[in-house]
Amino acid sequence: MGGLDGRARILRVSVRYPNPLRRGDRVGVTSPSSGVNEDLRGRLDVAVQDVRDRGFEVVVGDCMDGAGHVSAPAADRASELMSMLTDPDIKAVVPPWGGETAIDLLPLLDWDRLRDAEPTWLVGFSDMSTIITPLTLLTGTATVHGNNLMDTPYRAPEGLLSWLDIVTAPHGHSFTQSPPNRHRSTGWDNYRTQPEVREYTLDAAGRWTRLDADGDVEVEGRLIGGCIETLCNLTGTGYLDVAAFARAEAPDGLLVYVEAAGDDAFTICRNLHGMRLAGFFDSANAVLVGRTSAPDGSSLTQHQAVLDALGPLNVPIIADVECGHVPPFMPIVNGARGRVVHTPTRSELTQTLT
Structure with a gap:
């Protein structure tokens, strides 16, 4: 098969968008x-x-x-x-x-x-x-x-x-998504007894949270990211050369998003430190962090874990975004151009398929 060698054979191409689906596809x-x-x-x-x-x-x-x-x-x-x-x-x-x-x-x-x-x-x-x-x-x-x-x-x-x-x-196409400011507080629906469930149980209030500082955020960049627990194992390998992607496709910078599935705050903190040291965030203009139900540590919350690891980036860090394991979900297109706005009265992510 076509696995990568240690030097990570990467032949850069421009971002390619698959054709839109039509009826019958x-x-x-x-x-x-x-x-x-x-x-x-x-x-x-x-x-x-x-x-x-x-x-x-x-x-x-x-x-x-x-x-x-x-x-x-x-x-x-x-x-x-x-x-x-x-x-x-x-x-x-x-x-x-x-x-x-x-x-x-x-x-x-x-x-x-x-x-x-x-x-x-x-x-x-x-x-x-x-x-x-x-x-x-x-x-x-x-x-x-x-x-x-x-x-x-x-x-x-x-x-x-x-x-x-x-x-x-x-x-x-350009589309904007904004948080409903409601999410599920705990657990998942039981598909065994409710296979046809179609309505989320959104029983808790919550907005996006800026972690690094106060003040409004309006920043752009090409989007890339994913789950911390899985991607941390790829940093430093040819499968996750974000720096090469940024040089080729995002000379003006990236919007990097990450989310914790279930690891405790200390593990997430270590993983994010490792990802930062490996260059995963080097081109970030801002970092979006998914809302998580993962446990805090005895003396470290999930928010504190993110700030401890990513604070040295000196870019806006916005947490509690709907891109994690807590319903509902905000789909994000890897490779799309993004623009994030966060103020006391407005939070939104605009993505453009170019």
């Missing part, structure tokens, strides 16, 4: 990380039908087994993902959700072939950051961080969009 479903247990197949069926109801054909792959922590052996998962991403009839690929060890796919993917193929939308978050972020960095293909397939049936709250809204948007 085909969407591939596969599990590059964790599959779906039998008792959760009802939710999977509902989610697949929702995509079909939007006018798309859905092809469900073979790598979907939820009995273990991965859906199939790494070689099978890599082969199926490669097949879907290079099939000209498949216009978007979305997993049911993330998982734990998608990292084992990276050396098995043919990056040269992916770079040469017509770009296909790849969607997901959590462990999918392990794949979608390198895909943007190594091939220039824009990817969507947000809304895995099992989240698709939920109605997006006012101000937010679904991944389906984004992958159907034309090239050059």
Whole structure:
């Protein structure tokens, strides 16, 4: 396959936006990380039908087994993902959700072939950051961080969009999302007993929070980022050379977003320090941090962990953004041009597909 060598063979290309989906187009479903247990197949069926109801054909792959922590052996998962991403009839690929060890796919993917193929939308978050972020960095293909397939049936709250809204948007499209200022305080819906649930339980109030200083923020840059717990394992490797991407595609700087899935504050602090030392944030004009339900430490909160690690960047740091593991979700396009505004009365992220 086309794994990277130690020098990280990166042939830079401009950011490539897959063609917008049209009615009748085909969407591939596969599990590059964790599959779906039998008792959760009802939710999977509902989610697949929702995509079909939007006018798309859905092809469900073979790598979907939820009995273990991965859906199939790494070689099978890599082969199926490669097949879907290079099939000209498949216009978007979305997993049911993330998982734990998608990292084992990276050396098995043919990056040269992916770079040469017509770009296909790849969607997901959590462990999918392990794949979608390198895909943007190594091939220039824009990817969507947000809304895995099992989240698709939920109605997006006012101000937010679904991944389906984004992958159907034309090239050059600009869209603005703003926080609903409500989120889920704890837990997840039970798909075993409520496979058709479509309304988020948003029972807690909360706004975006600037961590580094007071004052208004209005800043632009090309967007890149993902899940801290997965991306921290790629820093310093050829799969996460953000500096090279910034030089080629974002000479005016980046908007970097990160989010903590579940690690405690001390672990997140160490991971963010390591990512900063490896250059992940070197070109950041600002950092967006997802809202998290991950635990604080005995003497360190999640907010303090971020500030401890990223404060030396001397750029705006805005936390409690809807780009993490706490519903609802604000999809972010890796590679898109972004503009973030945060004031006492206004918070929004505008993305442009150019």
